[in-house]
Amino acid sequence: MKLTSKGRYAVMALVDLARFNSINPVSLRDISLRQGISLDYLEQIFFKLRKKEIVQSVRGNQGGYVLNKKAKEIKLTNIFDAVDEKVKTVQCKKDSKKGCNGKSTKCLTHNLWDELENHINDFFEKKSLEDLVKENTERRI
Amino acid sequence: MKLTSKGRYAVMALVDLARFNSINPVSLRDISLRQGISLDYLEQIFFKLRKKEIVQSVRGNQGGYVLNKKAKEIKLTNIFDAVDEKVKTVQCKKDSKKGCNGKSTKCLTHNLWDELENHINDFFEKKSLEDLVKENTERRI
């Protein structure tokens, strides 16, 4: 059970962006350098974030990215959703009529995994980008 | 972020085992058939469970496995630990003096991932095998 780097990087990059998000857009190059993430990889990630309208791009010289919403309104769920970081605990399809592993009934532990998924998603639902930025500046790390 | 089948199967198999755990040991063959898990794969999993003293083996004809502790005392944490299903949210080493990504400080989101890990582990810490068996028999699935 592990988080992929795509999801992790997306959040790291957005926290970085949110911190330096003044009037000027922040370039991926800067984020890349500060966070130690490959520029090419960041581009892929921001392409997805833009499509989901979490960030806006500013093209041209001195361009970069800006948040498209208030940091408070961007939840971890939105970010993970944008980069296809999904919480998957069961193999079985959610709404299929067949049970798990091709059996006619639900597998013994089906409810457990559902419960776990909800537990994790709750956490993501509650955390906003603003929370993360605050925590960081308070602690001055 | 997904659960591997090793962890999932381990829990499924143990719930099955706990349900049919009377005087006689339960054979992996039976579990394999009931749960639709490859026998060879089950053997690998039970080898690990035995090493961590979660189950006991009974060799020979009519042999199989029995729980080594009360179902109440076996938590999901113990099971996942046994089969090396780990919750990993950060790449960075836990107690290394260096920060994340080789930087001198912790990465911006380090605390977040720690928090998430704890959140998930709490869930696993609280659930026992007994809980799972109960839920199933009550609902009569």
Added chain:
DNA sequence: TGATACTTGACTATTTTAGTCGGGTTTATA
């Protein structure tokens, strides 16, 4: 008009996962 920075798709090496395979050893029971 050049430099900077975003845009986009295609490609790929590495790692992990989810097993399989094969040859053991142990022991109850006929």
Added chain:
DNA sequence: TATAAACCCGACTAAAATAGTCAAGTATCA
């Protein structure tokens, strides 16, 4: 005592996912 059921254990592997890289653009500011 033979035999078959069942555990024991290491080695191997196909397929999928991950974590990127590479290349070739396009837009816009100075």
